Amino acid sequence: MHPATSTAVASYVATMSNDLASMARKSGLDTLGYLLEMVRLEAESLMRHTGDGRR
Numbered sequence: 001m002h003p004a005t006s007t008a009v010a011s012y013v014a015t016m017s018n019d020l021a022s023m024a025r026k027s028g029l030d031t032l033g034y035l036l037e038m039v040r041l042e043a044e045s046l047m048r049h050t051g052d053g054r055r
Helices: 003-026 030-049
Strands: none
Touching: 003 030
């Protein structure tokens, strides 16, 4: 996958998982909210590393 495309996908996943984590926590689904927060953190990490040869 092209780095620019990878970054765009990671950005979208970060945004969506943040929104979903918020929804889950507001509904009392704390474990699901936590897992979605981990997804957001991983997506943001990939955004930082895309294109520098480390991933």
